[in-house]
Amino acid sequence: MAYTYDDQNIFAKILRGEIPNATVLETEHTLAFRDIQPQAPVHVLVIPKGPYVCYDHFALEASDAEIVDFNRAVGDVVKAEGLQEGGYRIISNAGEAGVQEVPHLHVHVLGGRGLGRMLQRAG
Numbered sequence: 001m002a003y004t005y006d007d008q009n010i011f012a013k014i015l016r017g018e019i020p021n022a023t024v025l026e027t028e029h030t031l032a033f034r035d036i037q038p039q040a041p042v043h044v045l046v047i048p049k050g051p052y053v054c055y056d057h058f059a060l061e062a063s064d065a066e067i068v069d070f071n072r073a074v075g076d077v078v079k080a081e082g083l084q085e086g087g088y089r090i091i092s093n094a095g096e097a098g099v100q101e102v103p104h105l106h107v108h109v110l111g112g113r114g115l116g117r118m119l120q121r122a123g
């Protein structure tokens with residue numbers, strides 16, 4: 001499958017500094033910032049700086065350095081936000097079935113309260 005990246009998506013604008021964000025941490029290849037509509041006391045989005053649409057795109061085409069940097073950043077966010085003790089959830093929505101709203105790979109890091117079961121049973 002060919003991936004088409006839309007550089008007008010909101011996270012591309014954040015990466016270009018066109019829209020402000022509440023940064024949690026930044027590394028060479030990764031930015032982590034607070035979700036504008038938090039669904040838990042801690043709700044951080046972790047994104048690669050490169051133009052990747054979703055997780056499988058990133059896994060296929062990102063460099064080893066980007067992949068290592070991104071995964072370490074997710075772990076560093078967990079630590080920086082104090083989630084190691086109480087636990088947390090990471091989610092990455094992709095495409096239509098995943099109800100992905102912003103077509104730039106992002107991992108949600110959620111915690112700070114009991115999060116309930118992973119999915120609600122549906123049809």
Ligand code: DGP
Binds near residue numbers: 022034036037100101
């Ligand atoms: P998803 O459905 O996984 O694509 O979630 C997209 C998330 O992005 C959603 O939780 C709200 C968040 N979001 C959308 N626009 C902005 C924005 O301009 N700034 C920030 N910080 N978060 C945003």
